[in-house]
Amino acid sequence: IRTVRLILGDQLNIRHPWFAQVDDSVLYLMAELHQEARYVRHHWQKLLGFLLAMRQFADTLRAAGHRLHYVRIGDAASQLPLPEVLRQILTEHGAARFEYQQPDEYRLDQQLLLFSQSLPQPGEACDSAHFYTRRDELAACFPGDTPLLMERFYRRMRRTHGILLDGAAPLGGRWNFDHDNRKKYKGTPPVPPALSFARDVSALLAEITTAGVSGFGQIDATAFPWPANRDEALAQLAYFCQHLLPHFGEYQDALHSEQAFLFHSRLSFALNLKLISPAEVINAAVAQFQQQPAQISLAQIEGFVRQILGWREYVRGVYWKAMPEYGQLNQLDNHHPLPQMFWTGHTRMRCLHLALTQSLRHAYAHHIQRLMVIGNFALLSQRHPDAVDAWYLGVYIDAIEWVELPNTRGMSQYADGGLLASKPYVSSGSYINKMSNYCAGCAYQVKARTGHDACPFNSLYWRFLDDKKAHFAGNPRMAMMLKLLADLPADELSAIRARAGEIMADPDRF
Ligand code: FAD
Numbered sequence: 001i002r003t004v005r006l007i008l009g010d011q012l013n014i015r016h017p018w019f020a021q022v023d024d025s026v027l028y029l030m031a032e033l034h035q036e037a038r039y040v041r042h043h044w045q046k047l048l049g050f051l052l053a054m055r056q057f058a059d060t061l062r063a064a065g066h067r068l069h070y071v072r073i074g075d076a077a078s079q080l081p082l083p084e085v086l087r088q089i090l091t092e093h094g095a096a097r098f099e100y101q102q103p104d105e106y107r108l109d110q111q112l113l114l115f116s117q118s119l120p121q122p123g124e125a126c127d128s129a130h131f132y133t134r135r136d137e138l139a140a141c142f143p144g145d146t147p148l149l150m151e152r153f154y155r156r157m158r159r160t161h162g163i164l165l166d167g168a169a170p171l172g173g174r175w176n177f178d179h180d181n182r183k184k185y186k187g188t189p190p191v192p193p194a195l196s197f198a199r200d201v202s203a204l205l206a207e208i209t210t211a212g213v214s215g216f217g218q219i220d221a222t223a224f225p226w227p228a229n230r231d232e233a234l235a236q237l238a239y240f241c242q243h244l245l246p247h248f249g250e251y252q253d254a255l256h257s258e259q260a261f262l263f264h265s266r267l268s269f270a271l272n273l274k275l276i277s278p279a280e281v282i283n284a285a286v287a288q289f290q291q292q293p294a295q296i297s298l299a300q301i302e303g304f305v306r307q308i309l310g311w312r313e314y315v316r317g318v319y320w321k322a323m324p325e326y327g328q329l330n331q332l333d334n335h336h337p338l339p340q341m342f343w344t345g346h347t348r349m350r351c352l353h354l355a356l357t358q359s360l361r362h363a364y365a366h367h368i369q370r371l372m373v374i375g376n377f378a379l380l381s382q383r384h385p386d387a388v389d390a391w392y393l394g395v396y397i398d399a400i401e402w403v404e405l406p407n408t409r410g411m412s413q414y415a416d417g418g419l420l421a422s423k424p425y426v427s428s429g430s431y432i433n434k435m436s437n438y439c440a441g442c443a444y445q446v447k448a449r450t451g452h453d454a455c456p457f458n459s460l461y462w463r464f465l466d467d468k469k470a471h472f473a474g475n476p477r478m479a480m481m482l483k484l485l486a487d488l489p490a491d492e493l494s495a496i497r498a499r500a501g502e503i504m505a506d507p508d509r510f
Pocket residue numbers: 263264265266267268269271272307308311312313315365366367368370371375392393396398399400403404405407408411412
């Protein structure tokens with residue numbers, strides 16, 4: 001063996017140039033490590049999903065004739081830190097060269113950089129051949145202190161990659177269909193059933209627990225639903241394009257008590273493990289749109305392309321521009337711990353109860369549940385961003401730090417002081433009422449601000465603005481809200497503050 005090449009658990013990209021030909025002098029290494037299973041407390045489905053997909057990928061590599069060393073979670077070596085595992089393998093096989101794909105996480109990037117530099121012949125990192133952009137491309141797009149405007153980045157991406165264009169102009173004459181894409185879902189059109197791969201993972205679950213690793217949340221080990229290999233990921237993509245894309249955009253911000261997934265693609269797990277690439281997803285969706293213009297309007301496809309070509313690449317760029325400081329930011333000085341309901345789902349606030357229980361049950365919530373229900377409550381009730389981050393990083397099947405952190409600490413908690421979002425994503429109960437059917441069956445009155453049955457989001461909202469107004473003083477996008485706050489009669493504000501204070505002190509009582 002001349003070269004050892006490391007494949008991380010989120011680098012399951014069989015179309016990477018590495019695998020184009022079989023080379024007997026190369027040994028691939030994959031390892032199910034305790035360091036990865038324990039850096040945060042993960043949902044059971046996330047633990048199972050990663051290990052299952054890694055094993056399936058290992059089978060694919062072996063079947064193609066590649067040489068592979070695979071460390072299982074129950075093997076002694078899995079307890080070692082990654083550099084130790086690498087050192088052992090290099091020594092055991094007398095390999096002089098070490099190669100790896102650039103990790104997407106800062107933590108692993110640093111670990112591998114240090115390890116590489118410690119070798120007599122330094123290791124070599126190559127691109128992971130997955131994203132549209134390089135890590136540093138966003139920073140180059142916005143030099144110096146230029147505001148990191150997602151819309152500008154997105155338009156540039158559309159032009160650069162020739163997606164949904166009419167010559168140099170956007171197809172249909174507009175770059176942005178957000179305005180058309182804010183419908184409330186009222187029970188029609190029917191939502192197609194969620195595609196599930198229903199795999200029995202009981203044996204793997206037993207292996208994980210025997211190895212002493214534990215998770216949280218729910219799992220039906222006889223019917224693991226998520227795609228775990230490339231064929232399944234492609235099947236999930238085809239299902240989305242055929243059945244869900246026709247209504248994706250218009251209901252992308254909707255919330256509904258009976259619909260955990262609505263018209264969302266559930267592709268984030270397959271994408272983040274690199275089972276499929278963003279270009280494959282976008283090309284398939286755009287092809288479907290071109291074939292079925294009568295069924296799929298421009299607003300639907302633009303809404304979808306924006307998420308992947310825009311947001312996904314953009315948050316990755318923000319992550320690499322702003323790390324490692326980004327992970328410590330707490331610009332709004334929030335310090336409360338997370339309430340128990342994040343682990344149990346127990347609360348009388350119906351919106352939160354539904355979004356939290358769904359997250360614990362499916363290891364999934366869609367964007368608006370993450371942002372405007374759970375994240376909104378965490379920010380309004382002034383929870384510490386470290387605690388919020390740890391929860392988001394653990395609970396969702398698709399949570400990997402490069403995408404979780406900017407979304408949570410930045411977009412949702414405004415802990416970066418507005419680097420990513422030009423104003424905090426906060427709302428009172430009225431937004432949730434507008435976008436969902438949650439409030440109709442809730443114990444609280446969505447229109448009331450004070451009193452024992454007033455919607456907690458309302459008093460929390462005004463208290464948050466009042467507590468943090470100094471942070472927003474120069475922000476034109478907050479001016480109207482601050483004016484409304486200033487116009488509140490003093491006795492009303494005082495009653496609102498008192499009610500919010502009770503909720504903040506012990507949210508689990510509500
Ligand atoms: P769809 O609604 O079908 O969207 C299609 C794809 O677009 C997604 O699969 C995803 O790859 C991409 N996408 C959409 N929005 C974003 C976004 N804001 N940032 C990056 N990619 C996006 N996404 C993750 O992949 N991992 C996370 O850990 C994560 N944490 C989040 C935390 C918070 C607080 C918020 C508000 C959002 C987070 N997101 C995260 C983004 C988004 O919520 C998920 O990508 C999406 O819900 C995944 O479900 P889906 O595949 O059905 O998405």
